[in-house]
């Protein structure tokens with residue numbers, strides 16, 4: 043997992059070990075249930091773990107803030123971010139119970155005490171979060187409808203949604219009517235891993251239901 047150290051030289055040895063172990067656990071789990079696409083398994087460290095950490099290039103979550111990962115599947119991007127930010131509390135949710143079981147098992151195995159996991163639909167979440175992260179769940183307009191009331195009123199810097207998305211987003215962003223800022227991942231990583239991939243940032247205002 044030298045690739046993580048290359049782009050995040052500040053990580054400790056313990057964090058580096060956790061990333062390596064995460065990679066192993068994903069390989070084991072993927073033999074049982076499809077956590078990530080089977081054709082991607084050899085590229086797990088880049089395509090999935092490093093990609094998730096693209097968010098850490100864009101925002102440094104302050105200690106003791108609350109981050110929600112919606113539609114986390116097998117824990118992406120939430121688990122890599124929880125390793126990166128051990129002082130931040132992460133809540134990982136998905137509507138499918140067996141995926142949450144995988145996330146909880148991995149969090150327990152890695153002793154990630156800053157992670158909780160829950161089977162719940164995005165639309166039913168309480169307004170408790172400074173930040174929301176996600177990857178590849180739904181079109182931005184629909185996704186934002188689900189999560190817009192889950193932000194709390196907060197002074198956390200640059201609070202809002204950080205959504206990992208690929209492809210041409212022009213239409214999707216226009217259709218959403220949202221104010222967004224785009225961070226192109228190829229500006230942060232030398233290799234061409236993330237050609238069209240971006241972090242879409244949508245600032246939150248902490249709306250009432």
Ligand SMILES: C[S@@+](CC[C@H](N)C(=O)[O-])C[C@H]1O[C@@H](n2cnc3c(N)ncnc32)[C@H](O)[C@@H]1O
Nearest residue numbers: 113114115118136137138162163164177178179
């Ligand atoms: C394509 S997968 C992406 C999983 C993960 N974020 C990743 O990047 O590997 C989309 C996930 O969103 C979950 N999902 C879809 N609609 C949801 C909803 N309304 N509430 C919660 N989870 C949802 C699905 O169960 C699925 O695990």
